[in-house]
Amino acid sequence: MTAAVFDVAVVGAGPAGAAAALAARRAGASVLLLDRAEFPRDKACGDGIAADAVDVLDSLGVTGVTDGYPPVADLRLIAPGGTEVARPLPRPAHTVPRRVFDARLVLAAVAHGAELRRHAVRRVREDDAGVTLDDRIRARVVVGADGAGSVVRRALGHPVNPDGHLAIAIRGYAPAVGTEQLIKTTSARWPAYAWSFPIGDGTANVGYGETLRGAPLTKAYLMARLCELLPGTEPTGLRAHHLPLSTRRPPPARGRVLLAGDALSLINPFTGEGIFYAVLSGALAGAAAAAGPHRAAERYAAALGNRLGRHLRHSGLAARLTRRPEVVDAAVRAARRDGAVFDRMVDLGLGDGVFDLRTIGRIGAELLHIALPPS
Template sequence: MQEFDVAIVGAGPAGSAAALAARRAGASVALFDRAEFPRDKPCGDGIAADAVTVLEGLGVYGVTDGYPAIERLRLVGPGGSAVARPLPRAAHTVPRRVFDERLLRAAVNAGAELRKHTVRSVRAVDGGVVIDGRWRAGVLIGADGAGSVVRRALGFPVNPPGHLAVALRGYARTSNTTEQVIVTTRARWPAYAWEFPLGDGAANVGYGEVLRGVPLSRAYLVERLETLLPGREPTGLRGHHLPLSTHRPPPARGRVLLAGDALSLINPFTGEGIFYAVLSGALAGAVAATGGERVAERYGRALRHRLGRHLRHSSFAALLTRKSWVVDAAVAAAARDGEVFDRMVELGLGDGVFDLRTIGRIASRLGHRHPAAP
């Protein structure tokens, strides 16, 4: 039985970031994934500036090379209000088959040992965790996505209705090369379509909405995408689930930690998960590398220190915006005030929080649009 200091299930952004952080701390690392890389992954492909910053802190540069910076965001509210402004920091659109491959190769080059293997069972033993009876690690990190085997092994169920979204994405030709576009809709709110240009005449386009306990068909999702973004004719359509951060399991148990989608770290406003994935993965890898004693407690503390305030703000804001007209008020406030726009972007794409000034500006627009609203 091979032994490692840290074993990681899932070699996507969270797993590769965990491997990089653990290797930087000197730990031996095994990285398991069932896929052969490069591989496609259904996603919006949006890479926010905050995610790039985390990776640069791990010594990884050039993950967005070849894909031009996207400087602006256009947001259309459910009732038709709209705002288009420069992003606080430029974003990129990088297909996951490219982005994930670059991160994985960086982790392997840093010394992580990659195993193409489908993990089926994890078992706690004295002083460690055994994976499929073949490998043993001092600490195990589950970074294996929305359908996480590791999460199920810990006894944590999938997110319930209201805290789980479904999305469909594909690629389409577009004349847009400069703006990320998000078009929200009152129909089955919260729901929205997006267009994220790659800069070469193509764009990642998709539609997603929060599940309410009733399955949604592929035909329905395609129809909603065509309604909100007419004329795109996307190809390569694939669907995926998004476990929202408004309902997260405990981040760890014993010597097993969860990161990224496996921990339900998906932003409830934008569906953004890459920043959460690389940040939680980096935190998990760094903590795991220091040993298994009280590792669950130490990881939980690290997450609270780094993301706790932001996650509280995003959950509270998600509660407030269950009414679509609240979102329209926020969009109107952002159209009038660049600082409100920047705060909204930072909350949706990074680890931002709402300050009193932003709340006041939105409340002012809310009162203007709905004088009788409480």
């Protein structure tokens, strides 16, 4: 019997892969969704689900992904110099453990007709007729959504992100203190910050991350930094993970093979957020793949550029500017004075926002104030 050839095979069933499967199924393609893990499974992450990510899932016909997890309305941001701003988020966010969130997306993909198979992909081979995975699975187009250590990405010849464009974070769970999201930055080992995101059940996702710059960082070191920034924290379930930042992205596709989510280094360099990027890029990749192998790579690259190109340029600029802690101090001061600046910063860090002249002007004025304090 001849093995089935799927229109689209998706490698990795996290948010990017599930969104790709959903989009491809909505377009009528036959879809095979592959993952090495059995769901539900844990995934090291901040667990923050921004409203923009929920919007993308709504457009794919997926609802209820945040059910049972109350909205988080407020954010407190502490600058490296100690300045604080606490304001309502432009739209409430949620904190949903990835064990729950990812499983809900996978169930939605299966309910929409994707075939889920537990399988660890190790080899990817493309030819004129399609793509072969591990000499046994055939598809007309493949979407690589298999995370920071993507096998599909390596098969395309793209190395992992170098130092300066790769971060590492550790996260665990601890008793919640308050009901607001907290991000506490620090000038030590900058850029670096700790976070506490309340889940709504009396616990919070807590963690610490920083950009890698040469020497490897140990679990003990990361834990010590977390406890220094969030005193009294005694987290359980500690796990570390790498964050390939969007400042060093490979080409999004080649031939019949497309990349999405972390496999494409789609992690916001300004905040470390990746769920919105994952579901959006996955949806775009799934739609491009379902349209057929002819010019699939060009179709996907164009869609991604149209949807995220300007934002990625602005978030990359923000990452470069904020290499100086005093710029973050100025931005937080500006956000404390002006709610519109706060909202713009949140949209840039959690969604697809961009800078505007007002925000640039307000931050510039605060920088000038820091450089030239009143006599």
